[in-house]
Amino acid sequence: RASRWISPDPFRQWRESGFYPHGKTVRIPARSPRAEAFGIDAGVIEEGRLADCILVDLNNHNLVPGFNLISDMVYAADSSCVDTVICDGRILMRGGHVDGEEEIVAEARDAAKRLTSK
Numbered sequence: 365r366a367s368r369w370i371s372p373d374p375f376r377q378w379r380e381s382g383f384y385p386h387g388k389t390v391r392i393p394a395r396s397p398r399a400e401a402f403g404i405d406a407g408v409i410e411e412g413r414l415a416d417c418i419l420v421d422l423n424n425h426n427l428v429p430g431f432n433l434i435s436d437m438v439y440a441a442d443s444s445c446v447d448t449v450i451c452d453g454r455i456l457m458r459g460g461h462v463d464g465e466e467e468i469v470a471e472a473r474d475a476a477k478r479l480t481s482k
Contacts, residue, residue: 375441419448421460 399406406414420427420437424445427436449457456462 375437375443375445414452416452417450418446419450420445421447 404414406416420441422430422433424441426440426442426445427433430436446457447460448455462468
């Protein structure tokens with residue numbers, strides 16, 4: 365199953381969607397129009413809703429020196445900061461590596477060659 369992220373860079377998506385730091389918290393829009401548009405039971409932080417989780421490498425160069433983690437996550441982090449991705453309880457990426465990643469990339473390259481050779 366494909367990830368529910370619309371953008372390949374969730375941090376960029378957050379910045380563009382109106383997530384913003386306020387003191388020591390992050391304010392999140394109450395509803396996600398993207399989730400609603402795609403008919404996904406997500407987009408709201410609420411019991412029983414779908415939820416994904418990312419674990420961030422706080423030693424990533426984008427988060428240094430780390431004076432304000434919330435601001436760093438919203439304004440400086442990018443997808444290179446993501447260490448682990450959990451989707452619907454399944455670990456899809458761990459340590460920055462997706463199981464079978466080499467095969468996935470090879471298949472994508474083969475598909476691109478087939479598409480462009482016609």
